[in-house]
Amino acid sequence: MPQHSPHAIPEGDPFGPDALPYGVFTTPDAPDHPRIGVRHGAFVLDVATAAAEHGSPYADLLDQPVLNPLMAAGRPVWEAVRAEIRGLLDAGVLPGGYARSLDEVTLHLPFEVADYVDFYASEHHASNVGRIFRPDSEPLTPNWKHLPIGYHGRAGTVVVSGTDVVRPRGQRKAPSDAAPSFGPSLRLDIEAEVGFVVGTPSPGPVPLEAFRDHVFGVCLVNDWSARDIQAWEYVPLGPFLGKSFATSVSAWVTPLEAFDAARTAPPSRTYPLLPYLDDSASPEPGGLDLRLEVRINGEVVSRPPFSAMYWTAAQQLAHMTVNGATLRTGDLFASGTVSGPEPDQLGCLLELTGGKGPWLADGDEVVITGWAPGRDGSRVGLGEVVGRVRPATA
Amino acid sequence: MPQHSPHAIPEGDPFGPDALPYGVFTTPDAPDHPRIGVRHGAFVLDVATAAAEHGSPYADLLDQPVLNPLMAAGRPVWEAVRAEIRGLLDAGVLPGGYARSLDEVTLHLPFEVADYVDFYASEHHASNVGRIFRPDSEPLTPNWKHLPIGYHGRAGTVVVSGTDVVRPRGQRKAPSDAAPSFGPSLRLDIEAEVGFVVGTPSPGPVPLEAFRDHVFGVCLVNDWSARDIQAWEYVPLGPFLGKSFATSVSAWVTPLEAFDAARTAPPSRTYPLLPYLDDSASPEPGGLDLRLEVRINGEVVSRPPFSAMYWTAAQQLAHMTVNGATLRTGDLFASGTVSGPEPDQLGCLLELTGGKGPWLADGDEVVITGWAPGRDGSRVGLGEVVGRVRPATA
Missing domain, CATH: 2.30.30.230 (Fumarylacetoacetase, N-terminal domain)
Known part of the structure; x- marks a missing residue:
């Protein structure tokens, strides 16, 4: 027994x-x-x-x-x-x-990654980042509450938890610099995210109600980010080298159905959603009460609540395929940084430090863990995602 | 004989x-x-x-x-x-x-695509698009001449020449619209590009001089684009559903060495480049004199010259890996739309029509061909990329 x-x-x-x-x-x-x-x-x-x-x-x-x-x-x-x-x-x-x-x-690495898409589904994160990266504009772009913004990342550099991450080198240019310079990133950051792993392929759109037929399970993700490289490169076509050096995923994929007791209503929507994204009449709430914890060198720096995410994973999948894009086994889509409304609920150093740092130092170890309420007061775990920063190569 | x-x-x-x-x-x-x-x-x-x-x-x-x-x-x-x-x-x-x-x-489809990256390497294209998409700003963003801007696309929807392309559906919102609407794209476009196919993997940076060791060959690419979807979604994280429904590649990959006689100097650079991108002392010129032709329903609409590209493929590869990103066999990177300085050298309808259309109609057939000068006045061909537009699914 x-x-x-x-x-x-x-x-x-x-x-x-x-x-x-x-x-x-x-x-x-x-x-x-x-x-x-x-x-x-x-x-x-x-x-x-x-x-x-x-x-x-x-x-x-x-x-x-x-x-x-x-x-x-x-x-x-x-x-x-x-x-x-x-x-x-x-x-x-x-x-x-x-x-x-x-x-x-x-x-x-538990699965072969087909395509990797990263969303941007936390209103708190997107607003905080908008204020830091685009101080002269509204923090949220006009599209943000009408569609789950996302972009494709590099599938080939998804690594399993425990893999060291080498500090990337690249171009950066502060607004006050006359010209760009090159070297190891001076603003290396984390992004605590939740990833959804596609099992069943699809030849086309996956409506909200078919989410469960296609998504096999859930993992934790650390979307390492070099903020100085990202800030200089990302207009107009989005993040590229500031992200593509490494994305860590947990070694464990928890089956989606393990989180049935953790389903929860997403935040109320500011605008009515187009039908393919409208989950207001869904029989089951689309949010998930996943509770993340971020530790750096053993110290808890944040406890981001996934339940605060504006866009649900089902909405992300419906959006990602509504144009007819096919889905393959091994497609991974991540939520974007999970940040809540409180100062101790922010999922990256950019937000936690107001864009000022300190950033990750060589040798720092980042551990992201997560769990959800299960049946009868139990807990259902997500595998941890661990990574240590190694110095840039010469 | x-x-x-x-x-x-x-x-x-x-x-x-x-x-x-x-x-x-x-x-x-x-x-x-x-x-x-x-x-x-x-x-x-x-x-x-x-x-x-x-x-x-x-x-x-x-x-x-x-x-x-x-x-x-x-x-x-x-x-x-x-x-x-x-x-x-x-x-x-x-x-x-x-x-x-x-x-x-x-x-x-001649190769299994690992990661797909799309660049934006034509100054003419980037300037023309900037004027149309961001009329109140400088056409080129400040970073454009310091690094080859690129982003990851969807590898799973790369299709071989001859595959029909279904008109995507999606969200779009003109500035004058009160709210976004949903439906088949009304601004379906092409992008005539050149793709480079990675053979030899790399655990990290590929310097300019190692380009030849890693790139197996060259293909033609049609990066189908839904301009209305793209315009509404792309700020701040770049193109996503406006591109991810389909990318067509030629059925033929011409070995890189077939273009040895077509090597040509890229345009002179406005600013000195950082060492990892500086090809001014390269023993061989990094540009390629590839001559593209775009036909729609049999009519030639453009003859884009690849020799006018500001960034070379070797620079793109060096940039893409300089942060330590690994390279896999099957990685595909495309040049971005090839446009020259003349009105009949523009590689997409967005530019050819000044953003006003007409756009692709259902049933339209797009054929992109290309060749390069070979030895002794001969021609070296790139495989054609052909695609016909099918109506949106209901």
């Missing part, structure tokens, strides 16, 4: 039987055999091996070096696999001999 | 032995066997089969459904494969029985 097992989970641990996030791991004894595991407290459950040894029809989908085949299989399979893993837990097959300590495994 | 063959190439054909672009094709008798072919006049040479039947060490690299494995093999292999194909042509093995009429084959 799990509660008597040496792998029992402490009371209140966010990685209990209601979370069961998926990741990809290797062990020192089989470093060439990456396979899918499920997080359970401070352990990885080797569900690939357990499924194979117990005749599961999903054993092949779990004995994979990335989540993509499982993600592509669609919601009925996702639910069946999750039910099977719960069944193995209930039967005491898991943890059994299948638990490996997180300390002894290596975690890998 | 080729000149006596039924597959002989007419004098002046841009797809002679100096071009030899690669593509992926299937035939009606083997529709499930996509493989690499080489264009030769109006024929596809089945080099995959020829290589296998003549004991080539590169047969496996050519019998592939995408160019990526060949592209990943690196420049020495690219040169060896090209030399071998030329050898088979010289020996009369090719065309031999290996030529298939273009009419009887199906051409496929």
Whole structure:
């Protein structure tokens, strides 16, 4: 029985039987055999091996070096696999001999990223940034409350939590400088975000009500940002090198349905929305009560509330595809910086310091964690995203 | 001998032995066997089969459904494969029985696109667009002449020439409108561009002089653009849905070295460039004398000269990676709209019509072709990129 097992989970641990996030791991004894595991407290459950040894029809989908085949299989399979893993837990097959300590495994990028899109869905963040980057204009651009603004990022530089991030070099020019200069970024920042991972592809638009059919799960994201590079480059075509050096994602993707108890109404809308974005009549609220925490060198600097996001993930997906753009398994879209209304709820240093810094120093370690309320007072965890800043290369 | 063959190439054909672009094709008798072919006049040479039947060490690299494995093999292999194909042509093995009429084959997307980046490298284009989109500001933003501005596009919607393009739907709001409206784009446009396809990956910066080691070849690109959607959405994070519905690329990738005779000096620079972009001392000029032609429904509407581009492809690649961003096999970066200084050299309808239209109508067919001067007065061709506009879906 799990509660008597040496792998029992402490009371209140966010990685209990209601979370069961998926990741990809290797062990020192089989470093060439990456396979899918499920997080359970401070352990990885080797569900690939357990499924194979117990005749599961999903054993092949779990004995994979990335989540993509499982993600592509669609919601009925996702639910069946999750039910099977719960069944193995209930039967005491898991943890059994299948638990490996997180300390002894290596975690890998859990899915192959197809396209990566980053949104800008927090009104607090967008307003704060607007005031800093465009002090002579209205903080929110006129389009902001009519559509979820987003842009494509670099899929090839999405890295798994634990990967060091090298300080980028690039061009920057303060308004007072006569000419641009080149060197390591002097304003390296974080952005605490929530990412949504697409499983089921789509040949075209995904309406609000089809969100659940396409989104496999949720991860945490640190969208590292070099503010000096970004400020000089981003007009008129948007952020590019200020972001493209690295984006960290958690090693764990928590299935979307784990957050059913965390659904919450998004903020009230200032303007009526066009029908494809109008979720006012949706049977289920589109927001998610995810609670993030950002630590730098062990010190909590912020607790951003995802429930404050103006645009929901379902609206982001509907918008992203309404022009007919196809969706692929492995598409990742992130929320944009999660910031709440309070000074201790801001998701990046740009906001936390009013644009003045201090910024990240070499050697700094950033840890973003998150959880959501589950059933009966429990917590459902998101995998942490950890990254340490390495000095720029010469 | 080729000149006596039924597959002989007419004098002046841009797809002679100096071009030899690669593509992926299937035939009606083997529709499930996509493989690499080489264009030769109006024929596809089945080099995959020829290589296998003549004991080539590169047969496996050519019998592939995408160019990526060949592209990943690196420049020495690219040169060896090209030399071998030329050898088979010289020996009369090719065309031999290996030529298939273009009419009887199906051409496929020739490579799996990793990340797609679109630049904005024509001063004429950027100035013209700036005047139309931002009439109250300087046409060029202050950064424009200091760095090649670019942004990431959607890799998943890159389609091969010949694919119909469905008119996108989306939000648009003219300044005089009280609120945004939704519907099929009323300002569907083209952008005639040149694309560069990355073969050899890189863990970090690619300096100007390493361009040749990483870039496999050149294609033509039509970066379809919905101007009404773009104008409403693009501030502050850049183009998104106005572009992401489709980007067409030619079915043929012409090897970079085919354009050695077309190298030309880029325009003189207004400001000194930072060292990583400064090509003034490069042993070879970084520009390319590629001559594009845009036809709509058979009528030539423009002849954009690539030689007028302010930023070279080597500068684009150096910039794109200078922050440490990695490069993957299959990364595609496009030049941005190619426009020259003359009214008949503009690469999009936005410029050709001064922002007033007419725009593309349903049923319109757009064909972009291109060639470069080769050795001894010959021409080296780029594959055409063709697309027809289909009505918006209901």
